[in-house]
Amino acid sequence: MNVDWANFTPWSALAGGLLIGLAAGGLLLFNGRIAGVSGILGGLLQPAQGETGWRLAFLAGLALAPLFYTLAAPLPPVEVDAGWLALIASGLLVGIGTRYGGGCTSGHGVCGMARGSKRALAATAAFMGAGFAVVYLLRRVLGSAA
Amino acid sequence: MNILFALWAGLLFGTGLILSGMTNPAKVLAFLDLAGAWDPSLGILMGGALLASMPAYAIARRRRRSLLGEPLRLPTATRIDRRLLAGSLVFGAGWGLAGYCPGPAVASILVGGVKPLLFFVAMVAGMGIYEFLQRREAQRATA
Numbered sequence: 001m002n003v004d005w006a007n008f009t010p011w012s013a014l015a016g017g018l019l020i021g022l023a024a025g026g027l028l029l030f031n032g033r034i035a036g037v038s039g040i041l042g043g044l045l046q047p048a049q050g051e052t053g054w055r056l057a058f059l060a061g062l063a064l065a066p067l068f069y070t071l072a073a074p075l076p077p078v079e080v081d082a083g084w085l086a087l088i089a090s091g092l093l094v095g096i097g098t099r100y101g102g103g104c105t106s107g108h109g110v111c112g113m114a115r116g117s118k119r120a121l122a123a124t125a126a127f128m129g130a131g132f133a134v135v136y137l138l139r140r141v142l143g144s145a146a
Numbered sequence: 147m148n149i150l151f152a153l154w155a156g157l158l159f160g161t162g163l164i165l166s167g168m169t170n171p172a173k174v175l176a177f178l179d180l181a182g183a184w185d186p187s188l189g190i191l192m193g194g195a196l197l198a199s200m201p202a203y204a205i206a207r208r209r210r211r212s213l214l215g216e217p218l219r220l221p222t223a224t225r226i227d228r229r230l231l232a233g234s235l236v237f238g239a240g241w242g243l244a245g246y247c248p249g250p251a252v253a254s255i256l257v258g259g260v261k262p263l264l265f266f267v268a269m270v271a272g273m274g275i276y277e278f279l280q281r282r283e284a285q286r287a288t289a
Contacts, residue, residue, distance in 0.1 A: 004183035007176060009167060013187035016166025017194020023158035024195065025202025030151040032212035032219050035159060037248035038237075042273045054152040059252055061156020066257040068157060069164050076164065078254070079172035080261040082244035091251075091265040093240025095272020098248060101233025102223070105247045106159075108234070110195040115203040115220065122226045123234040128178075130238025135178040138242070 036107020038098035160253040166191045169254050171245025
């Protein structure tokens with residue numbers, strides 16, 4: 001294993017992680033909800049009384065965060081190597097997969113693991129494993145982005 | 147009131163994603179690329195997020211209602227079934243394909259240009275396909 005020290009940003013990653021954890025803890029303690037982005041978004045597609053407002057508010061906060069961020073500092077650079085077709089395929093897989101699996105990086109990876117759920121641990125191992133495998137396949141075997 | 151807290155949580159969550167650089171798919175993919183120039187930042191982020199959210203989960207376990215009086219809705223499923231694993235594998239494959247997962251995608255729709263928007267639309271379409279299949283299955287079960 002070869003760590004990319006030049007691009008490794010442990011302090012901002014830790015600070016960002018703490019903020020995310022604080023947000024997840026806050027949503028739980030105040031709203032009684034799991035801060036799982038796929039579940040919050042997907043739940044809008046099965047509308048129910050009292051289930052829409054808080055979901056839209058959380059997602060609005062998430063989408064508006066970069067606009068507030070720019071008041072304090074410039075946004076970090078964004079590089080999207082994936083082409084249109086890959087983005088569409090990827091989006092479909094992420095949408096279907098997170099709903100069948102009942103969570104994504106936030107719901108299983110942060111909230112589920114934080115409450116010591118074995119299901120979340122298994123799910124996180126599965127999506128991380130699949131992510132590692134697909135990147136290895138694309139970059140090291142097929143060499144598309146190497 | 148709970149709308150305000152949800153908005154605040156979303157803002158804080160998004161700020162954390164931006165600060166850590168995870169709204170950049172290239173940085174996420176650098177974490178997933180174990181065999182290449184590996185960037186462990188995403189792992190540190192998850193560690194920090196776990197550290198900061200664990201106290202809240204420990205408190206919640208001993209309560210029945212949230213501080214705003216809302217019911218505490220914690221998942222009750224405990225079985226590791228095929229649905230959980232297959233769904234997570236499909237999600238992980240999609241994640242590795244472009245470097246977007248739901249959180250960073252939503253945090254990019256207003257500022258990231260066309261590409262994250264395209265991913266977001268496809269993701270919502272994927273969730274819609276899931277809903278459609280679920281409803282059809284439920285109808286079949288009752289028919």
